[in-house]
Amino acid sequence: MYNNLRVNLIQPRFKLFAGAIVVSIAAVEGGPPAHASCMAAIKVCAAKAGVFAIQSFHPAASATRIGADILVTNRHVVANQPVARVVAPNGVRLNATVVPSSYPGDLIMLRVQDLPPGPVLVPSPTQSATTSLQTIGFDVGRQAIRIYTPGQITAVPPANAPLARLHHNAPSQPGNSGGALVNSDGHLLAIVAAGGEGRHDGIPATEIKTLKSLSGPAHRAAHDQISLAYRQCTAATDAAGRGRKPLTPDQSAFLDERCRASKNRQLFDLAAQAFGRRGHFDKSIELFTMALDQDPNAVNTRLSLVVTLHLAGRYADEIPHLRVLINTLPADVQVLRFAIQAGTWGGATDLADRGMALLKQHHPKLAPLAERFRNTPPPPPQGR
Numbered sequence: 001m002y003n004n005l006r007v008n009l010i011q012p013r014f015k016l017f018a019g020a021i022v023v024s025i026a027a028v029e030g031g032p033p034a035h036a037s038c039m040a041a042i043k044v045c046a047a048k049a050g051v052f053a054i055q056s057f058h059p060a061a062s063a064t065r066i067g068a069d070i071l072v073t074n075r076h077v078v079a080n081q082p083v084a085r086v087v088a089p090n091g092v093r094l095n096a097t098v099v100p101s102s103y104p105g106d107l108i109m110l111r112v113q114d115l116p117p118g119p120v121l122v123p124s125p126t127q128s129a130t131t132s133l134q135t136i137g138f139d140v141g142r143q144a145i146r147i148y149t150p151g152q153i154t155a156v157p158p159a160n161a162p163l164a165r166l167h168h169n170a171p172s173q174p175g176n177s178g179g180a181l182v183n184s185d186g187h188l189l190a191i192v193a194a195g196g197e198g199r200h201d202g203i204p205a206t207e208i209k210t211l212k213s214l215s216g217p218a219h220r221a222a223h224d225q226i227s228l229a230y231r232q233c234t235a236a237t238d239a240a241g242r243g244r245k246p247l248t249p250d251q252s253a254f255l256d257e258r259c260r261a262s263k264n265r266q267l268f269d270l271a272a273q274a275f276g277r278r279g280h281f282d283k284s285i286e287l288f289t290m291a292l293d294q295d296p297n298a299v300n301t302r303l304s305l306v307v308t309l310h311l312a313g314r315y316a317d318e319i320p321h322l323r324v325l326i327n328t329l330p331a332d333v334q335v336l337r338f339a340i341q342a343g344t345w346g347g348a349t350d351l352a353d354r355g356m357a358l359l360k361q362h363h364p365k366l367a368p369l370a371e372r373f374r375n376t377p378p379p380p381p382q383g384r
Contacts, residue, residue, distance in 0.1 A: 040147045043186050044134070049089060050119035051145050051180050053138040054096070054110070056084035057231065062137040062145075062179035063096075063110060064191060065120050071096065071110040072208060073178030074193055076264065078108055079234065080227035086112050101215035102222035104263045105163050106193055107203050109215055121180055123205035124187030126166055129153050135172045137179025137192055148172065153189075155297035157204055163265065164295040165201035166190040172200045181205075194266045199299050229261035233271065240274035247278050256283060265291045269301050272308070281312040299328055306338055313382055315346035322351060331362040340370055345380040 038045035050065040057079035063071035063086065071086065078084055084096040096110035131153045139146035151170025158164055170181065172192055181190040181202045190202030236255040240247060247255065252275075259271035272287035288305035292298060302321050309318045322342055325335045336359045343352030356374055360367045 038147070040134075044136075044147055046119055047121060047180065047182065047186065048136055048145055048147055050121045051136045051138075052089075053087040053145060053175075054084050054178065055087075056081045056098075058177065060138060060140050060175045061177045062175065062192065064136075064178060064180045064188070065115075065118060066109075066123065066188075066208060067120060068117075069112050069115050070099075071112060071115075071178075072107055072191060072211070073110060074106045074191065074203070075101075075108040075227065076106055076230055076234070076266070077177050078110075078227070079231040080224065084110055086110070086115070088116055089118070090116070099215045100217065100220045100223035101211060102219040102226070103207075103211045103214040104226070105203055105207055105211075106264050106266070107191060107207060107211045109211065121182070121188040123208045124183075124189060125206055126156050126189055126204050127153065127183060127187075129156055131183050131189075133168055133170050133181050133183045133189055135170050135176055135179055135181055135192055137172065137176030139173065140175040141173075148176075150184075151200075154199070158296060161294065161296060163263070164297060165193060165265070166204050167199065167201050167297050167299070169198055170200065196300055201295075201298070226262065229258050230264065230267070233259040233262045233264075233267045237267070237270045237274045240271075240278060244277065244279075246280065247275075252280060252283065256287075259287070260290075265294045265298065265301070268294070269298075269304065273304065276304075276308045276311070281308055284308045285312065285314075299325070303329075303335070306335075306342075310338060310342065313380065315342040315380060316348075317346075318342040319346050319348045319351060322355075326351070326354060326358070330358050333359070333363050333366070336363070337370075340374060344374065344377045 052063045052071060054061050054063045054073060056077055058077045061073060061077040063073040066072050078098050082098055086094045086096045088094055094112050094114060096112040099109040099111055101108055132150050133153060134150045135148040148171045151168055153168050155167040157166060166189060172195055176192045179192040180188055181192055182188050188205045190204050192202050195201055236258055240255055255271055259267045268287045268291035272284045276284035285308050288301055291301045302325060306318050306321050319342060322339050326339050329335045336355045339355030340352050343349060343355060356370060359370050
């Protein structure tokens with residue numbers, strides 16, 4: 001009976017996104033008239049010319065224009081590469097120089113000589129949750145800059161978490177990293193960063209001011225250290241993902257130290273997933289917890305932490321996270337199954353009861369099995 005109710009213990013798949021926006025005059029400076037074939041709002045189409053396709057450490061990504069010769073993208077797009085290639089609207093490829101920065105978040109600036117005139121997107125304050133927004137970024141399939149369909153902000157960064165991200169459900173795809181997220185008033189709210197499972201995030205555009213203050217030749221030493229950590233963490237997580245056996249002590253130490261040194265929540269997540277796949281649950285839980293400390297609204301991170309705690313047999317430790325998730329994702333079948341199981345085995349009967357009620361509401365066909373589990377629960381399985 002337990003097998004029939006077993007949760008599909010697959011962690012949400014995260015992606016670093018390397019690989020309608022209404023833009024007012026205040027939000028885009030010098031924007032050209034929209035092309036007649038553009039199906040978005042006129043000012044949205046004007047803003048599209050302020051986003052570029054780029055190539056660097058990641059072969060396909062985006063960058064957003066914030067000055068006459070300055071673009072901003074994600075640090076994970078360039079890692080420790082000193083240059084990037086920018087594709088101008090006329091197809092000409094331009095060389096961009098990475099501006100060294102000690103900024104601890106996932107942003108970096110590019111300086112591009114001979115960048116053709118075009119719209120400059122001006123950073124604006126983050127608005128409230130449920131604000132409509134859209135992505136403009138490089139579409140790998142179409143090999144062109146694309147305006148994606150609208151979504152909305154789902155969570156804004158808490159005041160006490162300086163590196164927390166803007167969370168949203170606006171469609172984003174690989175290749176969009178470094179692209180623009182703007183609202184219906186044309187304000188640049190964030191730079192596209194990462195996401196998965198229909199839940200995405202971006203670096204708030206208000207961080208660009210801090211980025212500028214921490215950029216320039218004086219920040220070269222810190223820049224080199226952080227950027228190398230990005231590259232080495234990425235390589236280590238890729239290598240760890242190609243096997244299932246436990247890592248050696250040296251491999252584990254390198255993966256842990258390099259990803260921590262990146263200070264990047266998404267790389268914490270990827271390292272935690274790699275540790276989890278190799279059976280290092282304590283290390284995985286530690287890194288997921290660190291990621292949540294940096295960005296408490298990261299739903300995919302919290303859900304992955306719950307999965308890992310479940311696999312480790314730490315049901316009581318899941319409870320506070322499931323109380324958050326059941327409010328955020330009240331119709332998600334995996335969350336509800338976790339709530340029923342962990343609530344039953346972890347001593348939180350109220351959580352199990354609520355999960356049961358929501359399962360009946362949203363997934364009534366699954367309710368009979370869940371009720372049998374709830375009425376005669378088997379002993380909890382031992383953690384792996």
